[in-house]
Amino acid sequence: MIDKTTDKPILVALDYDDKAAALQLCDKLDPAMCRLKVGKEMFTLFGPQLVRDIHDRGFDLFLDLKFHDIPNTVAKAVAAAAELGVWMTNVHASGGLAMMQAAKAALAPYGKDAPLLIAVTVLTSMSDADLKLIGIEVPAAEQVLRLAGLTQQAGLDGVVCSAQEASLLKSRFGREFKLVTPGIRPVGSEVGDQHRVMTPPQAIAAGSDYLVIGRPITKAADPLAALNAIHRSLS
Numbered sequence: 001m002i003d004k005t006t007d008k009p010i011l012v013a014l015d016y017d018d019k020a021a022a023l024q025l026c027d028k029l030d031p032a033m034c035r036l037k038v039g040k041e042m043f044t045l046f047g048p049q050l051v052r053d054i055h056d057r058g059f060d061l062f063l064d065l066k067f068h069d070i071p072n073t074v075a076k077a078v079a080a081a082a083e084l085g086v087w088m089t090n091v092h093a094s095g096g097l098a099m100m101q102a103a104k105a106a107l108a109p110y111g112k113d114a115p116l117l118i119a120v121t122v123l124t125s126m127s128d129a130d131l132k133l134i135g136i137e138v139p140a141a142e143q144v145l146r147l148a149g150l151t152q153q154a155g156l157d158g159v160v161c162s163a164q165e166a167s168l169l170k171s172r173f174g175r176e177f178k179l180v181t182p183g184i185r186p187v188g189s190e191v192g193d194q195h196r197v198m199t200p201p202q203a204i205a206a207g208s209d210y211l212v213i214g215r216p217i218t219k220a221a222d223p224l225a226a227l228n229a230i231h232r233s234l235s
């Protein structure tokens, strides 16, 4: 059965173009210490077999394909993710209420073995100025709040947001509504293309349930040491 507890808050984002390198990192990591995320790059390159290879190593996997399409198409895609036995998967909340409801309904046949289903609100790479450029005139936090409300209304398990919005969302939507927060940057690490960032201890203090962390671990000279340092910073 899928373990849905939040005792392992770190989700390592495996964003590699080299399968062997990714699996080499997996072999150094302990499934008791973290979960893994596979996104668009690796899934496009290596497909469902990569998911099986990671499951064979004992890890819970977040399949981050951020589905956004008509309700029927997204429902079918989410069911396909459930068939792979992943622990968590996601859609874009901006796909709308009907799309999210269809995605949720598609998981009903999987019962307690269904993956957690969460919705991306506003990407952590986006600033208020970026939102303006696509016609969204409200600050990111307000748009996140609106989309998180829609997500809860659709019955999903939680949202992807920035840790900067976590305390607001926890107080509004309750403890059970999961907050998955990328844009995590330990002190001294490069921000890169992210905009709405926080350090790991700040994110946990703000109410994040899961921290998605990629480059600060995967691009470190010693990824295992980087992960261990983040763990220590949380204890």
Ligand SMILES: O=C(O)c1cc(=O)[nH]c(=O)n1[C@@H]1O[C@H](COP(=O)(O)O)[C@@H](O)[C@H]1O
Binding pocket: 013, 015, 039, 064, 066, 090, 120, 122, 123, 124, 125, 160, 161, 182, 183, 184, 192, 194, 212, 213, 214, 215, 216
């Ligand atoms: O859904 C996601 O995981 C996601 C949503 C979001 O708003 N921002 C975001 O960065 N992500 C993903 O989280 C990871 C962050 O990686 P780093 O910026 O390298 O730590 C990437 O794999 C992104 O695709």
